[in-house]
Amino acid sequence: MISVSEAVEFIKQHIPQLTSAKLDIVDACGFVAAEDIYSPLALPPFDQSAMDGYAIKFSDLENTNIFTLGGEVAAGGNYIKKIESNSAIRIFTGASAPAGTDTVIMQEHAIVKDGTISFSPLPINQGTNVRPLGSHIQKGDIAFAKGQLITPAAVGHLTGLGITEVVVYNKPKAAIITTGDEVIEPGLELKTGSIYDSNKPMLVAALKSLGIEPIYIIHVPDKPELLYNHIQIAFEKVDILLVTGGVSVGDYDYVVPMLEKAGVQKVFHNIKQKPGKPLYFGTKENKLVFGLPGNPASVLTCFYEYVSVALKSIMGFQDTEIKKSSLPLKNSYTKKKGLTHFLKAIANDKDVEILSGQESYILHSYALANCLVYIPEDVEEKNIGDAVEVHWIN
Numbered sequence: 001m002i003s004v005s006e007a008v009e010f011i012k013q014h015i016p017q018l019t020s021a022k023l024d025i026v027d028a029c030g031f032v033a034a035e036d037i038y039s040p041l042a043l044p045p046f047d048q049s050a051m052d053g054y055a056i057k058f059s060d061l062e063n064t065n066i067f068t069l070g071g072e073v074a075a076g077g078n079y080i081k082k083i084e085s086n087s088a089i090r091i092f093t094g095a096s097a098p099a100g101t102d103t104v105i106m107q108e109h110a111i112v113k114d115g116t117i118s119f120s121p122l123p124i125n126q127g128t129n130v131r132p133l134g135s136h137i138q139k140g141d142i143a144f145a146k147g148q149l150i151t152p153a154a155v156g157h158l159t160g161l162g163i164t165e166v167v168v169y170n171k172p173k174a175a176i177i178t179t180g181d182e183v184i185e186p187g188l189e190l191k192t193g194s195i196y197d198s199n200k201p202m203l204v205a206a207l208k209s210l211g212i213e214p215i216y217i218i219h220v221p222d223k224p225e226l227l228y229n230h231i232q233i234a235f236e237k238v239d240i241l242l243v244t245g246g247v248s249v250g251d252y253d254y255v256v257p258m259l260e261k262a263g264v265q266k267v268f269h270n271i272k273q274k275p276g277k278p279l280y281f282g283t284k285e286n287k288l289v290f291g292l293p294g295n296p297a298s299v300l301t302c303f304y305e306y307v308s309v310a311l312k313s314i315m316g317f318q319d320t321e322i323k324k325s326s327l328p329l330k331n332s333y334t335k336k337k338g339l340t341h342f343l344k345a346i347a348n349d350k351d352v353e354i355l356s357g358q359e360s361y362i363l364h365s366y367a368l369a370n371c372l373v374y375i376p377e378d379v380e381e382k383n384i385g386d387a388v389e390v391h392w393i394n
Contacts, residue, residue, distance in 0.1 A: 001270040001277070003377065004305070004340045010267050011306055012320075015313040016239070016286035019170045025159055028150045030211040031168035032316040037144040039161050042134035047097040051129040054088040054110055054117060055101035058126040067117045073098060088117050097130055104129035137161070147318030169316030175216035175234035176203045179227060179245040179255060180294060183219060198296050198363065199244040206303050210311055222246065224254040231262045239287055239314065242307065245294030248278045255291050256280055264289050272377050273340040275360035276302040288314075295360035301342045301372065304393050323392040324374075327352040333375065333382045340377045344369040347390050370394050 002010070020034035049055065056067060063086070070087035073079040075094035083089065083100035091097065091104060103126055111118045137143060143161055144154055150168065158166065183197045190196065197219055207214050216234050220227045227246075234241050246255035247269075260266065264282040269291075271279050275298035280291030290307055292299045304322060312320040330353040335341055343354045344365045354373055357365035374389040375382060382388055 001272045002268050004271060004273055007268060007271050007279070007281070007306060008309060011281060011288075011310050012313060014267060014281075014283050014288065015310065016288070018314065018316055020167050020316075021170055022165050022167050025155055025164055025166055028166045028168050029152060029155050031150055031171065033144055033146050033148050033150060034167045034169045034316060036142050036146050037158065037163065037166060039137045039139055039141050039143040040163070041161060042139045043136040043161060044131050044133060047102075047133050048131040049091045049093055049095050049097055049104045049129065050131050051104055051106050052092050053104045053106045053108075053129065054119075055091045055097050055104050055130075056088050057083065057085075057101055058103040058124075060086050061122070061124075065118050065122065067119075068115070069117060071098075102126060102130065147316060149317070169314075171212055172239040172311060172314045173237060174207055174212055174214045174311075175238040175241045176200055176207075176214050176218075177227070177230055177234065177241070177243045178219045179222065179243065180219075181222045183245075185219070199292075199294070199299050202296060202300060202363075203242055203244070203303065206300070206307075207311075210308065210315070212311065212315075222254060224258055227254055228258040228261055231258055235262065235284060235287060240310065241287065241289045242292060243290070244292045244299050247280045247291035247293060259289055259291060271340075272338065273342065275342065276305075277339070279306065281306070293360070296363050297344070297366055298360040300363075300366060304372065304391070305342065325390050325392070326387045327390050329354070329373070329382050329384060329386050329388050332384050333373075335375060335380060337378055337380055341373075341375040342391070343373040343375065345371050345373045345390070347371045347392075352388065352390050 067086050067088035070084060070089050071079060071081060072090040073095045074092045078096055079089060079098035083098055089098050089101060105119045109119050111120060144158060178197055178200045182194055184194050186196045200217060200219060204214055216237050218230055220230050243255050246253045259282060264284045266282045269280045270277055276293055278293050279302050282289045288310055292302050309320050327347055328351045330351045333354055343358055345352050345354045346369060352373060355365040355369060371393055372391040374391055
């Protein structure tokens with residue numbers, strides 16, 4: 001068996017060469033930028049009013065608080081006349097500030113009387129309510145960095161700069177194969193000795209949470225040749241294969257020999273951890289394979305700690321690690337040395353509580369959890385108030 005940290009490093013060492021494509025900016029949402037994106041213009045592209053009001057030359061206030069109305073400019077317009085001294089231009093939010101003006105006074109502070117405009121209260125500062133040219137971003141600045149996820153906000157930001165296409169990393173194509181004679185589809189009659197297949201929909205949901213739609217999903221009974229055939233079919237379609245169950249050393253554990261019959265090269269098998277000790281990881285050419293345990297809590301723990309690292313790496317994320325922090329423990333925990341424990345828990349900004357129901361077949365506690373508490377293999381005891389490493393899962 002290898003350590004948790006060794007497993008993560010082995011996975012990172014076997015990430016295939018990333019590929020990229022140019023997409024329409026809206027279609028690129030959910031992908032990762034494959035190159036730095038530079039702004040083609042300054043934004044705003046002109047001195048812009050932030051309010052409905054009156055644009056003036058600030059220095060005129062040194063001489064008077066009585067102005068004449070010199071005209072009007074709305075959003076999308078362009079005031080081209082010369083600004084006379086002590087002249088105020090009616091202006092609206094988003095409009096270009098006329099040349100010669102540098103300050104906008106809110107309309108709520110304007111007093112219009114006998115064809116003149118005065119303002120109260122005063123004083124104000126030069127530049128008030130004006131967004132200077134380039135105050136958002138300058139031409140040539142990095143608008144969006146390589147390795148960042150393109151979100152709806154990023155789509156709005158980039159289209160506001162006039163950008164219509166971006167280069168992104170391609171997402172991996174994924175397959176899920178669940179195994180076991182005892183596993184049946186939800187909705188069928190549950191007979192003695194059978195269980196519903198929770199791993200398949202759970203992994204579909206986990207992949208979707210990363211923006212990946214699996215393209216090959218199937219359950220296979222404990223028939224080695226049938227499993228081998230579906231492994232071969234999956235390899236023709238996908239970049240990453242997830243197989244659950246049958247990765248231990250029992251009489252009906254066929255996954256590992258069938259993977260290796262299909263040409264998979266083992267990188268490691270078995271990690272010093274609980275749950276999820278029998279995790280298998282291998283490669284076939286530029287494809288990755290995870291042989292996950294059968295118990296659903298083990299499956300999900302291995303997904304969060306290892307599979308997501310691989311997926312984020314393939315997708316081009318700069319930060320592929322699960323989010324971590326340190327928090328004081330709300331309840332004590334003891335274990336034997338030798339295995340790292342990942343414990344379902346609930347955390348807030350003050351402390352973290354280890355939940356009951358830590359067994360690998362129990363998902364109810366996982367459904368309540370928002371994190372995993374990481375207890376290293378050489379630690380036997382953690383007491384109330386001790387700092388522990390928290391791995392956030394949602």
